[in-house]
Amino acid sequence: MAEGSDDIQALIALMARLPGLGPRSARRIVLSLIRKRGGQMHQLARLLDSVATGSRECLVCGNITDRDECAICTDPARANGEICVVEDVADLWALERGHAFRGRYHVLGGTLSALDEIGPDDLGIPALIDRIRREGVTEAILALNATVDGQTTAHYIADALADSGVTVTGLAQGVPIGGELDYLDDGTITAALRARRRL
Amino acid sequence: MAEGSDDIQALIALMARLPGLGPRSARRIVLSLIRKRGGQMHQLARLLDSVATGSRECLVCGNITDRDECAICTDPARANGEICVVEDVADLWALERGHAFRGRYHVLGGTLSALDEIGPDDLGIPALIDRIRREGVTEAILALNATVDGQTTAHYIADALADSGVTVTGLAQGVPIGGELDYLDDGTITAALRARRRL
Incomplete structure (x- = not known):
């Protein structure tokens, strides 16, 4: 020993x-x-x-908290009509560290995946659609990872919200802050070029 | 939050x-x-x-244990006349994982360092010399790190044991197992060349 x-x-x-x-x-x-x-x-x-x-999951959004509903869901100042949909609690924490988003969240807990047999019901997407209608949300920001599964899930949710009158948006894609073109992959450079903006 | x-x-x-x-x-x-x-x-x-x-330190060797004396110090089979002096408990654990040494250990808890004002008494070197004489040790293996401080400490201990009749040895220096010459530093290659052996 x-x-x-x-x-x-x-x-x-x-x-x-x-x-x-x-x-x-x-x-x-x-x-x-x-x-x-x-x-x-x-x-x-x-x-x-x-x-x-x-620790347990917030009954409303799925964030981790020590109460039934998390500090974000119980803060009236954050009922600004915006809801940000993320895959994972770690993504929610990352967005909160940026201090840029002042609305509420919804944690899916994963992405749709045919391979792993994860469908819309497993992720509670019907409940999310209900929540968005019920809370009078005006904009749903689908902040899902820029992976195939993440983007498939975003498209599915966008389709489900198509006739709800809610504005559905996604995160911009492009060159990260401090990024050097020489080290970026071709896909990112192409996406950044397509989405170029006037200076 | x-x-x-x-x-x-x-x-x-x-x-x-x-x-x-x-x-x-x-x-x-x-x-x-x-x-x-x-x-x-x-x-x-x-x-x-x-x-x-x-957890506490073994009263004899300084290893970490849950008793007064560690399993190695209380194992009579390991009183084979060899004592291995190491800087740190992590080094003792590393040697034990190799299963190559069957004697006992002594943990110094650091190295001599003029800069940090660590002298022989701070490391318990007089007590180590006492222990080596008392336990009838025949060989003291100074398995100290191949750094300047480690080698200074090894030389100090070797000097202190010079007239004790105890054989004092150090670890061999050379090419590590699986090592590629191209990636080795010049000092190691020089040491390995100087200590070359007949095949």
């Missing part, structure tokens, strides 16, 4: 299964925690317990 | 301070833990608490 004790080995094995980590980085993290003599480890354990017990 | 709740934000901030992680990877890990619905998070919390409470 090289790594100290059974518990240390179990902790390293569990950490090594987290996304982005492996046995080497897990060992490094566990050793650094042990060196810091308890305090940080107990704090980490307390927060993990608390988050595991307290 | 983008990231769900205060606890989730605190958990991400704490995770982001672990070695090798940053805000992005910490968010990814926390989201994946939340998605797995509690089980794994409670298990991780329990192990962190248990390791934080139970």
